[in-house]
């Protein structure tokens with residue numbers, strides 16, 4: 485991987501982390517209402533997968549999708565404005581946190597219903613196959629979503645018709661408060677692909693480069709016409725299921741153990757051929773971003789000054805997104821009517 489790509493990955497991982505932490509604050513400030521599911525700890529999955537895609541590939545995601553949208557290139561201001569329920573949001577302020585949408589960037593949602601993403605993804609993939617295009621669909625889902633009927637129906641159809649879909653399981657080991665081995669008879673999600681003869685791989689979802697490499701490999705084969713793939717990414721969410729969840733079902737020692745393998749830290753290690761010593765990490769304090777900066781400056785790979793600049797840039801992006809959202813107008817009643825009906829050409833009807 486070249487330096488520019490590595491820096492782009494790092495930028496998006498930092499943006500994902502800082503954007504989400506800011507969302508938590510804005511929720512507490514009363515600027516975001518409803519459910520809010522945050523992504524810290526899982527950044528390597530969205531960033532690794534989406535960076536391996538072409539802009540012409542479609543992305544279908546769940547309700548934990550802010551970072552997927554950001555990595556796909558939906559402007560941070562439009563994502564934040566959507567969370568604030570503002571008219572300038574990517575879903576015109578009528579979708580909210582769980583229903584981000586940007587068809588021009590082929591970001592096809594944002595779905596609140598667990599297991600809803602698969603039929604949408606195979607529908608898109610069927611359209612691609614009928615037109616014989618070199619495109620693919622990326623379908624994200626959680627470990628808790630593999631027990632839905634739509635999972636099996638969609639994997640069967642995708643395999644049967646050799647549809648160009650990459651199914652990506654974000655296995656963060658919990659469906660709300662239920663651990664994967666308590667909700668799934670086969671807790672190794674990748675093994676389920678075998679039932680439909682779908683090729684599969686299980687990767688370390690905390691390692692952005694491993695995720696990126698596995699996605700490139702799967703997409704090469706999908707584009708060669710061999711049909712779908714399933715990638716299981718083992719990851720962990722650092723926060724509760726949503727802002728309403730204090731997460732008491734997880735022992736603090738488990739959470740701490742996972743936080744020690746921060747995907748941001750791993751990403752920066754990958755930027756350099758030499759790994760930091762445990763002493764260097766310990767000396768950098770508890771904050772992963774500080775550790776990264778320390779590490780990079782120690783290695784001389786990404787000079788401290790460059791890292792400071794990158795971090796300042798991300799801070800400014802998040803700040804501008806919040807300002808944009810705050811200053812944007814609410815949708816009007818007229819806007820609500822506009823979004824109610826559409827004809828087959830996608831024109832809204834009143």
Ligand SMILES: Cc1ncc(C[n+]2csc(CCOP(=O)(O)OP(=O)(O)O)c2C)c(N)n1
Pocket residue numbers: 548596597598599625626627628629630654656658659660725
């Ligand atoms: C069909 C349906 N059933 C139940 C719910 C309630 N629900 C919301 S999130 C969730 C857990 C999903 O867990 P997982 O797929 O592992 O995703 P994660 O939240 O861990 O990212 C459930 C059961 C829902 N939204 N939709």
Ligand SMILES: [Mg+2]
Pocket residue numbers: 626627628654655656657658659660
């Ligand atoms: Mg889960």
